Amino acid sequence: MTDAPLIDPFQRAVNYLRVSVTDRCDFRCVYCMAENMTFLPKKELLTLEELDRVCTNFVELGVEKLRITGGEPLVRRGIMTFFDSMSRHLESGALRELTLTTNGSQLERFADDLWAAGVRRVNISLDTINEAKFAEVTRWGRLPQVLRGIDAAQRVGMRVKINAVALKGFNESELFDLTEWCASRDMDLTWIEVMPMGDLGNEDRLDQYWSLKDLRARLAERYTVTDLSERSGGPARYVRLEETGQKIGFITPLTHNFCESCNRVRLTCTGELFMCLGQEDMYDLRPALRGSSDDTALKEAIRAAIALKPKGHDFDYSRQRPDGQMTRHMSHTGG
Template identity: 80%
Template sequence: MIQPLVDPFQRAISYLRVSVTDRCDFRCVYCMSENMTFLPKKELLSLEELDRLCSAFVRLGVRKLRITGGEPLVRRGIMTFFQTMSRHLDSGALDEMTITTNGSQLEKYADDLYAAGLRRINVSLDTLDEAKFAQITRWGRLPQVLRGLDAAQRAGLKVKLNTVALKGFNEEELFTLTAFCADRGMDLTFIEVMPMGDIGNEDRLSQYWALTDLRARLAERFTVTDLPDRTGGPARYVRLEETGQKIGFITPLTHNFCESCNRVRVTCTGEIYTCLGQEGKSDLRAPLRASESDVQLEEAIRAAIALKPRGHDFDYSRQRPDGQMSRHMSHTGG
């Protein structure tokens, strides 16, 4: 029996989020600077190395794998990775493989993703207003994403929209987004903006919209029932009784969810971050490349898990973004 991955606080690690690229075809204002400096391609793990790394985690007990970026679908040849990793779904070693995407490439890849064994995807979408979408993504085009959503649903993928709650930006779209998802049979999860990376002229504190307030606004129009559902991630869910739809809340600021954290993140260069909201990291690329055997790699994974902290330090309560991370969200992979 292989000893499972358990951190110092007796939390079993069963969920791995892997960034396959730091590049993206959008420049969302809460995620990136407009003029980003990306990593040299030679520093990125190859697709074969990503396969070997992810497979080691699966062998050590990871049951859910989420592929992130940047925008993962802009990585050249990425479908080869999904196709080869699908063997772990076929064998039953992996319960789920999924992806978080901005939706820009779904029109092209939705059928291939379904064929590789994906059944659920997360699509980041913060507004249904075309002008505001161009404003917040800087480079994105809403019609392209909406065509991608259509393609994903036609392919048989269950879609969940991830919406970052941004004060003064999408507050008035709360019920529009909710109705859009109800009409399309999509789940919807709201996320509090987190203090990650230098985003130029944008002010984190002015962007922050507490989800306690958002939920209270929903309750003015709907009967909101708490649900016990968990999908392996940090979201807490409610049902809107009048529509029957499920709404999720990811609340790193108003409700710290660290006590049940079951996940770690690996960057496209092979760094493992055991907490999104801490700077601590360990290198997995060197042991991965040191030997064709996975012994050193597995030892390095276990050593990293042994350093996993109790939780993050994100805090806006003193009217400043305490716990701010120097790295961008796109570096860690969400």
């Protein structure tokens, strides 16, 4: 029974683990972090060896997809040793996919090494292709550096998907420009509704909220929009734009509850396992991880956590106040 698959209380198989390897980032995106973030002391973070051990146990329990996130995962010192180590699970066939979500700033440096470690797809968070607006939304970011990272990823053969957060009054006017730019580079595009995560000072999420129902309606004014039945196992729902042939995804936690097919859990860089992005409940794996070199206790802790996975989240903007608002920042759980 030790290595039997992970099944939650609602009979969903959990086969997808998102792992935040750091809470640090070289950007300060306004919907993700405060400008003057207080980061965790480095001693509180799981070591790369501990991350390897936890991920390996999840793979042994049936996790087939591993997505590495942050913060910005590529700013963690020595991170390629972790990717190189995880590649053994790809070679054995136990892991089907090792992927990465990044802001793209370090891809120019790491694209070749990531490809060598088995990374074949990368999601790049990019909300605007206007250089001045990019500097505004990321506070510290430089668009040319990210564009060179995209070039590098495509050059080595990675499939690139752009993730854009829909922000009212910010990138509404770029809807068609961003769509056409992605199409010209053979990149899919996924739009994400802004989520009520963290107290970021003066940012008011209700003012930023741009419904993807409205966004899709605007796309339909210019393109033939065809619904696709495919599911990634994730929250996105997909359409195809017939004129460009590209796939557009919509992640709508606030207007479309996607929980019924949820197959993932999220591990923070400190070893906390969040069974749902929209709930505060978590399970701390550190005592089992650090209390014994025997993996039996760690596997039991993982199973105990999965047994607590809720049926769904509590996000709701329908009453014009962000009910279910989370107090933690997005960077804490890795998006």
